[in-house]
Amino acid sequence: MKYYNLKDNTEQVSFSQAVKQGLGRNQGLFFPEYIPTLDNIDALLEMGLVERSVEVLAPFVEGDLTKEALYQVVESAFNFPAKVNQVSDKVSSLELYHGPTLAFKDFGARFMAQCLSRFTDGEKITILTATSGDTGAAVAHAFHGLDNIEVVILYPKGKISLLQEKMFTTLGGNIRTIAIEGSFDDCQAMVKQAFDDKELAKAIGLNSANSINISRLLAQICYYFEALAQLKAQGETRNVVLSVPSGNFGNLTAAMLAKALGLPISRFVAATNANDTVPRYLKTGQWSPNKTVATISNAMDVSNPNNWPRIEFMLEQQIIDRATLSSKTIDEEQTQSAVIALNQMGYLSEPHGAVAYKAMVNELADDEIGLFLGTAHPAKFKEVVESILGRPLALPKELADCAGEQILSIDMAPDFDQLRAFLLA
Template sequence: MELVNLKDPQEIVSFKQAVKKGLGKNQGLFFPEGFTPLSDIDACLALSLQERSALILKHIIGDELTSTEIENIVNQAFNFPAPVEQVTENIKTLELFHGPTLAFKDFGGRFMAQTLSHISDGAPITILTATSGDTGAAVAHAFHGIDNINVVILFPEGKISPLQEKLFTTLGGNIHTFAIDGDFDACQAMVKTAFDDAEVRDGLHLNSANSINISRLLAQVCYYFEAFSQIDKNDRDKVVLSVPSGNFGNLTAGMIAKALGLPIKRFVAATNANDTVPRYLKTGEWEPNDTVATMSNAMDVSRPNNWPRIEAMIERGIIDGALLNGVAIDEESTMIAMKELANKGYISEPHAAIAYKALEHTLEDGEVGLFLGTAHPAKFRETVENVLGNPIALPEPLVKCSVEKSLDESLPNDYQALKAAMFERLAK
């Protein structure tokens, strides 16, 4: 598998190199020139989640990993379900929150951890990642206790839910967490600066576990196929996919799935008030505003890092840009959507509610709507209870971590402070 740096086409790497590097020169993203469709989609969809995922990933990655190696990685990473639930007569949801940290990022985080552990041959690695919520927990749990791999997680102090925070700040060991006095974009900027700093990049053997890492992205492709395997064959070509979008890795993975032959009719990029992409799709002008804090905090991203991959797919003709709509949902409409879903007997958190409401705005007669449920509603317990006015029960993983002590360290929005703290922590 060859991947090209989207900012420096002269830099071409293998899958293994891309997983180890994370980012390319000039902070460029690695991405293939194209995708070869699968030969028999129906036969693929008839397989189990693990069998199908191994087949898909082997098809994309090629000979760098054997079928047995990929099967072993997948079996360890994807050992939980992703059910499709009916919400209304013509709208379904794909629940991606049945993994150990109750969020869709368990798929990418666990696949990356198993892959990196397999290909690193015991060499020291430092995973440096920023999180607006779920990435931190998924990455922390996926890598916790793996020999020779340290994880450094940056998160915006006071801007993610307390239970989200507890899931990754209480682990300790090889997991190091820093609360940054800034928003997610500030955290992500510090990550990018670190990768441009040779002393840090080479001295600490940096890698990133954000959705910019190709291994995480490819893992996410698999659950779109899992969703379609649960949809009636006669409805598969009618499916409109609504994706709650922050850093846009999820939508990129959905587009890769379509490029591989999954018959997705069209896409809806559902955002909150941080609506850079919906405005861009309407005006053609890329004009990020300052990031606005919302109740759907994992989507509080004004400069989505995966957007260049979507642009590349459209420019290369891999995906027809006309198949993508962008819809921004404000706070009031998000709360209305949560109440509407609750009245239909389905309890949802804000991110999925936004994707549901975006579907309502765009779904046409004869279409089947499918929106992604990216996190368990209990991860946003305070918000959900405040909006719905009813208590919700905590699942066991959240009960366990809620009473643990947080081990994070507060830092200013200053790269040099982060650099010093990283060397102090990781030199021990």
Template sequence: MKLYNIKENDEQVSFGQAVRQGLGRNQGLFFPAELPQFEDIDSLLAEDFISRSTKILSALIGDELSKEKVAEMVGNAFQFPAPIKAVKDGVYALELFHGPTLAFKDFGGRFMAQSLAAVSDGGKITILTATSGDTGAAVAHAFYGMENINVVILYPKGKISPLQEKLFCTLGKNIHTVAINSDFDACQALVKKAFDDEPLRQQVGLNSANSINIARLMAQICYYFEAASQMSKAERENLVISVPSGNFGNLTAGLLAKALGLPVKRFIAATNANDTVPRYLETGKWDPKPTVATTSNAMDVSQPNNWPRIEELCRIKDWGLETLGRGAVRDDESAAEAVRELNKLGYLCEPHGSIAYRVLEEQRSADETGLFLCTAHPAKFKEVVDSILESDIELPAPLAKHAAMDLLSLNFDADFAQLRELLVKVSG
């Protein structure tokens, strides 16, 4: 598999190099030089989740890793289902929260851990990542206890849910967490600054587990195929998918699934008040505003890192950006109303999924099948959901265990010098 740097096309790397590096020169994202095409989609969708995902990922990776190795990696990573649930006639929820940290990022985080282990040359590795909520837990648990790999996770202090924080800031060992006195965009800026520091990158073996890493993105393609496999042929051939969008990795993966041959009529990018992309698609002007804190905090991103990949894919496929659906639920009360509406339909949801549902229902035609992504278990947002529904959600076992543990996080200002010192220290 060859990948090129979107910003500097002359930089071309293998899958292994892309996984180890994370970012290219000038903070450029890596993108596949070729995308395989699956012609017999019905036969592919008839396979089980593991064998189908192995075929998809093997086709993307090419002969760099054997099919047997990819099958082993997929089997180790995807040890939980991605079921769709009927919410009402013509509308399904894709539940991506059945993994160990109860969020969609378990798929990408665990496959990236498997990939890094497969392509590692035995040198030291320091994973540096920023999280607006769920990435931190997925990455921490995927790499917890792995030899020769240290993980440093930055998150905006007070701007993720308490249970999200507990899930990844209580582990210790090779997992180091830092609460930054700012917003998620400031955390991302610190990560980018670290990757721009070439001596530091070499010294600590720096790598990123954000959705900028191609291994995470590739893993996410697979659950779009899995969702379609659970529908009838008629349903999936008139399919509209609404994706709650923050850093836009999830939507990028969905569009890549379509590029590989998955029949999707259209995608909808659903955001909260941090609506840079919907405004851009309406006006043609890229105009990020200061990040706004909302109850759908994993989407509190005003400068989404993965957007250049979407533009690159649309350029390659000659898909006009205007064909991409978009919508925003710009206030918490509207997101809460959607949670209540879903609850009346018998489906328990949280604000990220409810935003995707609300935008889907505003734009879906009666003859279309709708699918909205539920990216986290409602209990991860227990305080918010309990307040909206006047309920008392029971905590699943993983959350109950970590809720009782002490936080181990450090607390920094958005100061690169402090972060650099920490990275050198933890790398030994």
């Protein structure tokens, strides 16, 4: 399978090169040359997570990983469950936070780490990535201790929860973290500048573990198949409406790829917070990012989502019918009321999942079931959830273990020259 640059179709690379390179020329995103056709979706849904994921991913890695090697990668990466939890008669949550860092990004980061460790051939690689919360922890834990791989993580100082921060800033070793005095978009812009600096990129073996890396997206396809497998096993036959809390839009991109492969998802709701570039764009046709606004669903505080060009391409090429996509903005008050409403139904959620729930719950037809993504453990947003619900939350072991550790980050202005000097040093 070849992957081509959406900004420069003359640049075509293998899967392994796309994983190692991250971005193409002119900051272009890689996209598969074709979407494979999967035979007998029903039979796939009868398989277990690992076996099914190997079948789903095999066409995408052909020429770079044998099926045996792919099985080893998947088995090592997906060694925890994705769980569908019924919330009401018409609504379920796909809980993606049962991995080591309690967030959906464990799937993609661990799959990428396993692939990259096989593709490096001993040369040194520097992973440079920006995080608005959960990416940092997932990437740090997935790559911690791997030979010949250095990881540098940028995050907006004071704009992620303390527990989120501690999960990736306390590891040390080959994991270095920088608190940027700005927004997530500032962090993301610095990462893009680094990739544009060819001298720097070559000197340090630059790569990115953000959701722009195609390996992350491919891994995420797999848990949508797992979700529908569980719904089928529960006897659920209604049309599935998938509501995705959306910041950088990687999760929605993967969901659309799953549908393009044949997974019977009826339609999508792209749920955003006040950072509503996409809902406004779908309504007006004008792409006009505003200044990023800080919200309690901070991992979605992204005004210029990196993955949108892939979605736009799928819509333009009619890989996905534009009519199957809607997008809705949920404000802070609605987010808090959704956390409370879910709690009253006996389901504990955090703000990102609550945004996704709220965006679709009142718009389901009689023949539809809503599936919203629970992207992170509620305890990762302990202070916010406790404030909304007025009761304490217990810390799971993964968070309790790092809560008392020292933060090892350095502070830096949103200045690329400073970052460049740091990377070269």
